[in-house]
Amino acid sequence: MTCCGDRYRRILWWAAIIGGSVGTPLSKELLAQDAAKTPAPAAVSSPPALNFEDDVVPVLEVRCFQCHGAETRKAGLDLRRRFSILKGGDSGTALVPGKPDESLLVEMVVKKEMPPKEEDPLDARQIDLLRRWVASGAPIKGKGESPLETAEADNLVSDKDRQFWAFQPPIRPQIPAVKDLHRVRNPIDAFLLSKLEASGLSFNPDASKLVLMRRVSFDLTGLPPTLEEIDAFLADESADAYERLVGRLLDSPQYGERWGRHWLDVVGYAESDGYLDADRERPEAWRYRDYVIRAFQNDKPYDQFIREQIAGDELQDWRGPKELSNELVDQLVATGFLRTASDPTYPGYKEKPEIYKVLADTMQIVGSTFLGVTIQCARCHEHKLEPISQRDYYQLQAVFAGAYDPNRWLASGERMIPLATDAEQAAINAHNKAVAERVSALQAESNRLLGDHRDKVFHEKVPQVPAAVREMLKAALLIPAEKRNEEQKKLVAEHAPGVVIDDNAVFARFADLKKEIEKLQAAIAAESALTRPITQLRGLVDLDDKPAETFVLRRGDFNNKGRGVAPGVPAVLAASDFRLQPAPLPRSSGRRRAFADWLTDPKHPTTARLQVNRLWAWHFGKGIVETLDDYGHAGKLPMHPELLDWLATEFVAQGYRQKAMHRLMVTSTAYRQASTFDPARAAIDGENLWLWAFRPARHEGEVLRDAVLAAAGKLNRQMFGPAVPVARQPDGSVTSADDANGNRRSVYLQVRRSQPVTLMESFDTPKMEINCTRRTEAIVATQALTLLNSPFMETNARALAGRIIQAAPGRAERILFAWKLLFTREPTETERQALSTFLDSFVAVQLGDKLATAAPAERQAAEDAAWPHAALSLFNTNAFLFVD
């Protein structure tokens, strides 16, 4: 891996000199060692000669240039050159060569007047260095100095940095010519085929109709085709039967569930706060999940999708209107995108480290979703691999400062948006206040009634207490138990049982009292039910139009504030003269709106590329850029840069419609080719890097669970709404209930960070520590154990067996039914034979000695008993678990 230029090495080197204000943090111990190694000024051996450029600038650049440099020259002082220090500022020259005690440059830092009080003073070594340099006559390195430009360009990011492919807007390439034209169904094929042909390769033949049907059904909807769908598709012999199947699948609501789930990975969707043992739930999070699913179902243009998620509250003045339209509510819910990060804060616990962690995680999610550069590295120091400065990082943080204000922090549960206009809220609050008043009046009446009667009983019983202690007892009883002194405690313990009586004793003494109290309590309940709740959305809105000031945090430390920054975007992703220009709204900074507008500029270098590449990876198993969230120098280069750019520009040209991109991808020859092995092609490209065959893929955890439930006939396709609860079982596993609600699609199961659903977790459904830009695919023994032995699999294997037995009386028909249901095809002869052998052997084992003499009904019963075991075995096969 290469470092990008000398600049970064220089920064690191400064860090070593000045004690780690930037770069890798260095411990105090280490610095002390370094200091010990540096010869003292008065040492016998003369210290090395100092010069301005090598020794002094590194200190000044980090500590002083912010105010006395290119951008600002406070007190008219510019410290960037020796001659400009000599010239000085409002207070005259700052440097008298040879005379440190007369030089303001030294005096100000010695007196700690500079840097200003809120910043750390220079340390002793730095001051000593300045002093020695002035004392030695303030030499420069060479013969002369370059002149100062009044507005020196921002040298953190150069135009050369902007030349890197990923930071340039995509340009629509020519569609290449290919030899094998009849394999080209659309431009995707031409791009791929041109590379294949260059290596002496070609596409595999098209996959069979049913292989393709199974592939595209799981891909677009996450579910297998039903038997009816299979038969209909087989019967459809028209030329565009496949295209129309694709259309049907894209139009099905299940498409939204499947692709919404992909997006939920990217944004790190979870329904709990993470952290702490409690891992507090986020009962309102599901609205964002439903928003995402609907956005895919309705093919919401991706640019609009981004604008709503980043700035849904700033697209229009949501606080203003008399009525909250569905559109407005939708846009507010969309900002749930910015609320997925773990958040340990709660009322009474709002610590700065946790607050800044929420900010950092949110920025990482935004960065990996839209920017494709690892901005998080610049939180503590200039990025070591990419042209991303710490300033870039904090400028981006400033975009969110109107809502995420560290000084006016709202805890996870407090940061909710009332789903009502101001007027509605006022009306509801007034109504609820009246209800509360009536309730408390009724409660007072109930208390009084009970209290009066208890007093009566008390007075009847008081004579039992010796007169001498009666008053003291009364006094003691009036004091809360924990505040009584020893004497009072003793008194109460001794005498109170006789006189203090519980409600039941009061009811026993006064016959009608209980009924009266109950009547009052019923009235209270009825009255309380009239309370009108205000639905709370989990989203993000600015607190007002006064966003918090954002500072560069040295070493990422919130106690070590550097200069303030305006909201901005990473400089390398925009033209050098680009400035983010938010237009404030009535109660909102407008910053996120401005940021979203920048992201959705059709010429944006990363927005479209990142999303088409993600779509590609989800369809083809691997991205054109393999590092889906990292397009920088540390990421991988695209395998097909022209194809990537063609897709990105096509996406924009199609109005950011994702379904158009799906259609392009899944109707291409590349997608339709068989996944079968070919020795000749494999000899050239053994890893199938150039895509000469479709890449078979293992089901994801959610798809596996849904496919099992579908095969068992138990999948509940009810859509939307609050999460389906999951719970830890006595055996330690986490599952949903085996009932209608519990058997809904996996996308609706509660995503509790501390309670991942066991089956899905073992098949790599992510844990959402931050977000998941790419799933891992592990093969471990626990998967085998789970698929073979878990109650979930066993139960559903039994249900599947029941379906199979119901479907037909004969063995051959049953096998055919099972194969169509599970594998979307007929069995091969070998498979048919294997299953028959299994059934026969099972019957033989079951009947034992009675095998020869058993009646047909007995044999049939034994064979029926074999089917749950057969079903479980089928669930465990690679043919079930993989999509060809």
Place this chain on the structure above:
Amino acid sequence: MGTGLTGVALASLLADDPLCADSSLPANDVHGLKPHHKPQARAVIQLFQHGGPSHMDLFDPKPELNKRDGQPMPKYFTDLVAISAHGGLMGTPFKFAPAGQCGIEYSEIIPHTATCADDIAVVRSMYTEHNNHEQALWMMHTGLTVAGRPAIGAWASYALGSENRDLPAYVVLRNDAALPVDGIRNWSSGWLPPRHQGVHLRNAGTPVLYLAPSTPVTPDVARLRTELMTSLNNEHRAGHRLIDPQLEARIASYELAARMQVSATEALDLAQETQETQELYGINDPKTAPYARRCLMARRLVERGVRYVQIFVEGQRWDTHSDNANATKAISTETDKPAAGLVKDLKRRGLLDSTLVVWGGEFGRTPVSQGGNGRDHHKQGFSLWLAGGGIRGGQAWGATDELGYHAVENRVKVADLHATILHLLGLDHRRVNYHLRGRDERLTDVYDAKILTPLLA
């Protein structure tokens, strides 16, 4: 008990298949990984004392604290950290006495541990970065006070793998009923591949979740099912050479599952141990039995090549906010004999030299009282101990101030401890990296971690 798969049957079926002849491979990274230098410890057993044991009552005698019992905390201490909510200084009611030839002092409530004094190096100058359980746990297990990173056991698994094909590299033995604070994430693989996650082996029933079918099946049926799956998978494979390694790995994973069924069950079968050994750990005393069983299981696991075993106490038993003396004594009684038994048993079997035992919690406790007789969380100074695996026993390293508040001499940060554990496993902490989002991540992150060379043999 029924068997889901018969190991022998499946193994023989696979052996018949030429493609599977050498399928001893994947699934668990076996043998393929090399240490950076000659390891002193082959395995680590971490006796994790969740809750934060009170160092002043166990390993760090403070006569001055006892002398000032009941007095207010001196101002120069409280200036540093606000502990206004707390009462005055609270000495320990327990007596300390020199132990072993080394004469290191141990509290009277851990008499068995004291008998191992010559094998133990006590560190009395630990400090950490957070006073909350969660953050301190993350620090101790994963190296930073943030969630989501891999635990040290996962790093060990990632760097070294397991020495046993049939058992996971990183095993967690916890009380089945009471999870520690932050639950299963204490042994998470974080962003490392999931196979490095700690595998919780249960104390009772089947040691691994779903190790056996929930409805038992006869060996005959299990064999038939396996045969069916094998022939269907072979048929499928014929057409899918493209993803051969994946399919093969999946078939191998079933083989491993079958072997685990035998080997994990065998590894945790304490009935194979003699009465004398069981007694050494305290299995016959109901008070010590639960922890003793886990300690003995740990020995059996490292004997069989498991790389990293972590034993948790029941919940956060050391979290003695009230009635510190009695609570500390109670949990000491439950764990002292088993922990000492483990060290002695490892030693007499010649395993101690190659097994590092680490005893300690996420932080210590305050020298001032909380609510009159409790002690609160305390990050500025606490104790832990190490034994075996390249550690020179019979010493105490570092010191807290006269009140046990701040670690003041030879301060040891958590990263130093981590670097030392990895060092003893033959690993350079700076070179155990995982590339993530453009950065080489490591357990010790950006800390200037130092190997605790004075502790080494």
